[in-house]
Amino acid sequence: MALKIGSTVQLKSGGPVMTVVKIEDVNRIACLWYASAQGEFRTHVFSEALLDEVELEDEDE
Numbered sequence: 520m521a522l523k524i525g526s527t528v529q530l531k532s533g534g535p536v537m538t539v540v541k542i543e544d545v546n547r548i549a550c551l552w553y554a555s556a557q558g559e560f561r562t563h564v565f566s567e568a569l570l571d572e573v574e575l576e577d578e579d580e
Contacts, residue, residue: 520572522548528570536573 522528526539528550537550545567554561 520567520570522567522570522572527573527575529573530565530569531571532569536575 522539522542524539524542527536528539528548529536535552535554537552539548540551540562541549543549547564548567548570549562549564550570551560551562553559
């Protein structure tokens with residue numbers, strides 16, 4: 520998987536779609552998402568092994 524800043528990802532176990540905001544190495548990928556239940560943005564650092572890259576569908580299609 521070739522993640523880059525701006526890639527959209529999701530945990531392999533599910534959860535919200537997140538945006539990659541920083542990559543230090545394959546074990547330290549910082550992701551950002553909006554936690555609607557709390558009404559705030561959240562960030563966390565994950566290993567690439569826990570993430571799947573996802574494609575977002577264009578709403579105009």
